[in-house]
Amino acid sequence: MYKAITVEYSAKAKKMAAKIEEAANRMEEEGYELISVSMMPSAKGILIFRKENGDLKATVTCGRNETEESTVREVEIIPQ
Secondary structure (H helix, E strand, C coil): CEEEEEECCCCCHHHHHHHHHHHHHHHHHCCCEEEEEEECCCCCEEEEEECCCCCCCCCCCCCCCCCCCCCEEEEECCCC
16 A cells, blocks of 8 residues: 655755654554655655555645645545
8 A cells, every 4th residue: 555645845954854754754653664755846745655555556746835834744545
């Protein structure tokens, strides 16, 4: 199973790294392994996690958000 999480924009690299680390640690506690991190043109980060109980393929898109927020959005992956 795969799961994607978006991390909101942060103007400072250290803050963005801390948000990514926080999300990765939280997901690891739930049994997920971080397999990919991508930065989008909107400066949001997309983190892809995998949990060993089946393979799914999915497409993840991310909208633009100009505000600096500390919230993390979770997106369930739906099989194609």
